[in-house]
Amino acid sequence: MTLNVLMLSTLFPDISRPNFGVFVERQARELASRPEANVTVIAPVGLPPWPLSLAPRYAALHALPRRxxxxxxxxxxxTFPIIPKFGGGTNVWTMTRAILPLVRQLHAQKPFDVIDASFFFPDGPVAQRLSRALGIPYSVKARGADIHHWGSQRGTRKMVLRAGEGAAGLLAVSxxxxxSMVRMGMDEGKIRVHYTGVDLDTFELADRAEAKATLDFNxxxxxxxxxxxxxxGQDLLVRALPMLPDVTLLLAGQGQYRRTLENLAEELGVERRIGFLGSVPHHKLPRIFAAADVMALPSASEGLANAWVEALACGTPIVISDVGGARELLDRPEAGQIVDRDPQAIATAIQAILDNPPDGEAVRAAALRFTWAANGDALLAHLQGIAATAR
Known part of the structure; x- marks a missing residue:
């Protein structure tokens, strides 16, 4: 019997944001590739009311096809209405109201067996309301900020907890x-650890010297x-750079914090040794990982960052803070170091790796258990179990 899955995700790529939630998309494709599962994705798009919606930044979202x-x-x-910077709590209500007619229509055509919410907020509380309306069970996956941020905010914590209480099953990325979910008050018996995957054919070993030459890195x-x-924590890396005199720091990503980082680099006199790469298309990341001697990400919080696993798959050791699933991932010394969120500690760890580079195959070995096939097997079994219990 084929499992008909409604996958709800506010983290899903589109033509205007190709890097947005690529890990959710890859997980969805893995599940959909199984003959036992039929997957329909609903990826709601938040847009502010007129006249804010006329701002150029929303033009690409307006132009997206609705199917x-x-x-x-x-x-x-x-689409559903949002209030930028202020509407976190209200997004649950506006999203539910906006998508429920579509969900009812699709359910009438081919009934869903289970709802898979890809993120705990706002997806989880919305899935809970859809579940009540349709009379089918739902699951929610916790990935990081959805628990660490939304699960601690005064206006959203109760909604996160209620979504966890009402779910037939829960997933945690580490x-x-x-x-963390159990400490919040969620039922430990309902939570299954569901690791991310990495495409080991794309994120693979390459000759570092050749990769550097190709990208003109020195x-x-x-x-x-x-x-x-x-x-x-990119500011910590910038502050560590004066202690690493020959190192070039490359920052792949975008955000409003860039100006602060640029000002800090100028203040410390290291601006010539920092490169801002912007939002790098996901398929181009492997060659940049391959050209790097170290991938450093001293985050204040994480679930189990995809960038950690992707770097290791390319044979690039990592320097990361003791957050989320860091200790679950770094199961061997060659893979890298866990450090305090302190510039001196970060610089010391990076220099130690530069002075004694580990074997690339040994680094990559730490990532080999994180396959999309394993991810898909676990997700299918999880959702099948939920649907079977509800019958």
Whole structure:
């Protein structure tokens, strides 16, 4: 019997944001590739009311097709109203109201067996309301900021908890995330650890010297992959750079924090040794990972960052903070170091790796258990179990 899955995700790529939620899309494609599963994706798009919606930044979102085939997936993109910077709590209500008619229509045509919410907020509370309306069970996956941020905010914490209470099953991107959910008050018995995957055929070993020559990189290179936001800790890397005199720091990502980082680099006199790469298309990341000697990401919080696993798959050791699933991933010394969120500690760890580079195959070995096939097997079994229990 084929499982009919409604996948709800506010984190899903589109033509205007190709890097947005690529890991969710890859997980959806893996599940949909199984003959036992039929997957329909609803990826709601938030737009502010008129006249704010006329701002140029929203033009590309307005132009998105409301239904399309996206890499063999059927994806619906209904719009819902948002209030930028202020509407976190209200997004649950506006999104539910906007997408419920579409969900009812699709359910009438071919009944869904289960709802898979890809993120805990706002997807989780919305899935809970859809579940009540349709009379079918739902699951929610916790990935990081959805628990660490929305699960701690006064206006949204209760909604996150209620979504967890009402779910037939829960997923956590790491065991550390599972423990965070339990500390919040969620039922430990419902939570299954569901690791991310990495495409080992795309993120693969390459000759570092050749990769550097191709990209015209010179000398030791430290790469940081992540949105330019305070939580990711790029400022700590900039502050560590004066202690790493020959190192070039490359920041792959975009965000409003860039100006702060540029000013800090100028203040410390290291602006000539920092490169801002912007938002790098996901398929181009492997060659940049391959050219880097170290990938550093001293985040204040994470679930289990995809950039960690992708770097290791390319044979690039990582320097990361003790957050999320860091200790679950770094199971061997060759893979890298876990450090305090302190510039001196970060610089010391990076220099130690530069002075004694580990074997690339040994680094890559730490990533080999994170396959999309394993991810898809676990997700299918999880959702099948939920649907079977509800019958």
């Amino acid at each position: 399309e085939k996206w890499r063999e997936l059927t994806v619906y993109r209904p 065991d550390a995330m599972r423990r 000398g030791p290179v430290v790469l940081c992959v992540g949105a330019l936001i305070p939580r990711k």
